[in-house]
Amino acid sequence: MNESSEDRADALFHALSDRTRRDILRRVLAGEHSVSTLAARYDMSFAAVQKHVAVLERAGLLTKRRQGREQLASGDVAAVRSVASMLDELEAVWRGRIDRIDLLLSQDNPDDPEITPKGS
């Protein structure tokens, strides 16, 4: 409902909607990497990778810390979990629908012959 929470969801899902960014995220979740170390892994310019890292950072999926002339990027698992909880909320909405269907069925058929209708 909150305006900014929808903004955040937009940013998170958008950040995850690019395969290069998902791959970068995997790497930085596995351990710290400098931006140039990451860039060396992809067949695109350094600047392109740096922009992907910036998108992930703006979405809160990774953080950077300076070490000398390098920026070490590290994945934030809490942000990943927050996305998972958004999906949990969607699943809860679906479960509410199923519960309502089950209620109707049990009212019509108190003997409960049918289990889990064709629900998905």
Added chain:
Amino acid sequence: MNESSEDRADALFHALSDRTRRDILRRVLAGEHSVSTLAARYDMSFAAVQKHVAVLERAGLLTKRRQGREQLASGDVAAVRSVASMLDELEAVWRGRIDRIDLLLSQDNPDDPEITPKGS
């Protein structure tokens, strides 16, 4: 790893990256709705909403069934779960990192803060 599984992830996260589409998804997970019923809920043209529904359908997040002149859209919870499992995979990657750190600590190795940077 599969090429088309990345395509699918692209489509799923992209579909979820728009707040109108997330809202539509919530409604159709809660129960069947015709496209026009959905469209009436938003301050945009019918065609715009119809395109959002098409994006969700292409991503596999909803299915439509014809009933007379209406198309009834219904959310597919399995697709939502498949997204959740992608996030689980990311969290597993992160957990592997933590396990490796724990291993280093338990080996009482005070050197080398860098953790196996890559698979090469």
Added chain:
DNA sequence: CGAACATACAACTACTTGGTTGTACGTTGT
């Protein structure tokens, strides 16, 4: 049949995105 409804799709516009190159600036090592 003909009117109203429900949907689909094409064409167009404004904006965003993912990529490029070039430049600027701080840090490191010799």
Added chain:
DNA sequence: ACAACGTACAACCAAGTAGTTGTATGTTCG
């Protein structure tokens, strides 16, 4: 000091996106 490195950012471009309006097609109902 200075060359090489690591990063950030601006300007640009092609492609995609989210919205619009208009049109076509099928369905229901009086």
